[in-house]
Amino acid sequence: MTGRDRTVLVGIGGWDGAAEAVRWAARLAEGRDLELELVHCLQTAAPAGFGGPGVLFPDSPADSGCLAAAGADLAVSVEDAPPVRNEVYTDSAPALLIDRSRDARMVVLGRTGTDGVSGMLAGATAAAVVSNAGCPVAVVRGRRGDGPVPLDGPVAVGVDTSPNSEAAIAAAFEEASFRKVPLVAVHAWADVVCDAIERTARPAAERDPRRQPVEERLLANRLDGWQEKYPDVEVRRKLVRDRPRQVLLEESERAQLIVVGSRGRGGFAGMLLGSTSQALIHHSSCPVLVVRPETRR
Known part of the structure; x- marks a missing residue:
C-alpha cells in the first residue's frame, strides 16, 4: 500500500x-x-x-x-x-x-x-x-465467521512465487508493524503431477524428498529484504506440505488478520480471484486482506 x-x-x-x-x-x-x-x-x-x-x-x-x-x-x-x-x-x-x-x-x-x-x-x-x-x-470476519472479530494474535501471510504474493508480503509486513505483532509467513505446497494436455492435476505417487529444501529456499528468497525494511517485525516461518487454503484457514483461527494475493501461482489465466482467496473470504475465522498488484488510474 x-x-x-x-x-x-x-x-x-x-x-x-x-x-x-x-x-x-x-x-x-x-x-x-x-x-x-x-x-x-x-x-x-x-x-x-x-x-x-x-x-x-x-x-x-x-x-x-x-x-x-x-x-x-x-x-x-x-x-x-x-x-x-x-x-x-x-x-x-x-x-x-x-x-x-x-x-x-x-x-x-x-x-x-x-x-x-x-x-x-x-x-x-x-x-x-x-x-x-x-x-x-x-x-x-470473526471467529467462526459470525463470532467476535479478533483484535489480537499475529498477522499471517500466504507466500508463493506469484507477483500477487509479493504485493501481499509487502502489505503483511506493513500490517504487522502497524499492529506491533509477529508475522507468520506461510508457504504451503502439495506434491502434484500436472497433465498439460488434460489440464488436470493429481497427487504424486510418492513424496519427493528433494522438495523440502527447495521450498525453504523459496520462502527465504521471498522474505529477503522485507525483514531488513521492518526490523521491528518478528517473522515466524511456516512450511507445510498441504493445500494452501487449508493451512491458512487453520491459521485464521489464531491470527487477527490473514493477507493473501488475489490469485496464486496455481490460477488459470483470466481468473481474477484464486481458490485460496475465495475460500478465505467466505470461511476465514478472522479478517482477510486480499491484495492485487497496484492498478491506479
Whole structure:
C-alpha cells in the first residue's frame, strides 16, 4: 500500500457484518490518520458472471438514509475515531466500490452472507469487488465467521512465487508493524503431477524428498529484504506440505488478520480471484486482506 491515498472506504449495505466492518475500519483509519468514508448504495446488483443480471432488492432512500446514519454512529463510537464522510449513492455497490477503489487506500466489507438469495448476492458482491478493486480489499470476519472479530494474535501471510504474493508480503509486513505483532509467513505446497494436455492435476505417487529444501529456499528468497525494511517485525516461518487454503484457514483461527494475493501461482489465466482467496473470504475465522498488484488510474 502506498502513502498517497488517504481514504478507507467501507461498504455498509448489501451484506452481513457491516457493523463489524465499520468498527474495524474506524480503528484502522484512526491509527493511521486516514479519512473514513462510509458508502451505501441504493442498488445491490449482481455483476455479470456472478449470479445473474439486474438489480435485486433495491433499498428505498429512507431505508438507506437510516442505515447510513447508523453506520456513522458506529464509526464515531470508536475511541478517537477519525472524521467520517457518509454518502448514499444510486449506483450499484460493486460498480461504485470498484470505481472508487482506484483512489482509495483500502476497501472494507463485512462478511459475506450464506443463506438464500440475499446471501448469494452478498457473496457475489464481495467476490466482484475483491477481484477487480484497484487497492487492497478487507473482508471483516470473526471467529467462526459470525463470532467476535479478533483484535489480537499475529498477522499471517500466504507466500508463493506469484507477483500477487509479493504485493501481499509487502502489505503483511506493513500490517504487522502497524499492529506491533509477529508475522507468520506461510508457504504451503502439495506434491502434484500436472497433465498439460488434460489440464488436470493429481497427487504424486510418492513424496519427493528433494522438495523440502527447495521450498525453504523459496520462502527465504521471498522474505529477503522485507525483514531488513521492518526490523521491528518478528517473522515466524511456516512450511507445510498441504493445500494452501487449508493451512491458512487453520491459521485464521489464531491470527487477527490473514493477507493473501488475489490469485496464486496455481490460477488459470483470466481468473481474477484464486481458490485460496475465495475460500478465505467466505470461511476465514478472522479478517482477510486480499491484495492485487497496484492498478491506479
